[in-house]
Amino acid sequence: MRRRTFVIAGLIVAFLLAGIVSNFAASSPDGLDSAALRGCTTNAEGRITGGTCMAQKEQEHQLGGGPLAGYGIKGIDNPYLSTGLSGVLGVAVTFAVGGGIFWLVRRRRPVA
């Protein structure tokens, strides 16, 4: 497989994972979040109602109102479409930003 083919194939896999498989991911709080909530009681919305835990003084994200905040697209009501499209956008942005920075700092071939 050619290198370019390999990178394109890898990107397609990443788009499928972030665009489709992401909708089947587990929705429970992750290891850190669940540890941070240990000792506190929460209501149905996940807000702390009492007790003592690490997350007690947690604050809202400064950019929580952004168009992609929380892995969804503001304005798209279908949850599958919203999560999937936000994932596809995230993969594209990460590849562009990461690949772009690596391309800029790469070692140029010596001019012979």
Added chain:
Amino acid sequence: MLRGMTVEAMHIANGIVNGPVSGAFAVISLVALGFCVLRSRADLDDRLAPMAGLVAAFIFAVQMLNFQVLPGVSGHLLGGTLAVILVGPWVGALCVATVLIVQCLLFADGGLTALGLNIFNMAILGTAVAYLLVAALLRVLPKTASGVATTAFLASVAGVVVASQGFVLQYWLGGTTELSLGAIAATMAGVHTLIGIGEGLIAATTVATVARVRPDLVYALRRFRRPAVTARPVGASA
């Protein structure tokens, strides 16, 4: 505190560790990333740069895939081990950091104030431990798809558990509530051992696939060649 119904990644939110400690780790992380950029230039050429972009994009995608580890508790891959095996330690740390920065700025995942804490734990500490283990294991294990898969599995478990203890250290230095540190350390280590096993299975499958399709694209297999290759007299053909 608001928790959405959608995917959430294992990143520290704002207000869990205090401002001064968060600031100190932001400086440490910035310096470490700067050092990684300098060192990465030795590895980064026209061939590795697109591959590194792909590794970052792939880690972003897989971080969205939370898997259940206990009733009511999930976890996801951090990606450090995968990255160091495929693109080396310096570029690998930068790949994970890129993912964390995109997640924080665009997806409001992982607090902005906590970005330095998260980069330190996942992009630097966990990744460094993973790389040291990879380097040690590949001196012993066969440089084959299955050898590199075994390496990926073991390094993932260690890297994730150590990254989780990085958080415990930060909480010890600047936690905003009074809680038993031993209990936190034990809870974090326990649940992250399970998450590390999940990460290990994903990382092993991924690197084994790449090693079968294009073994020359696996940094760890290029870097740790058999001694016979390096023992060839260097100046002979000059």
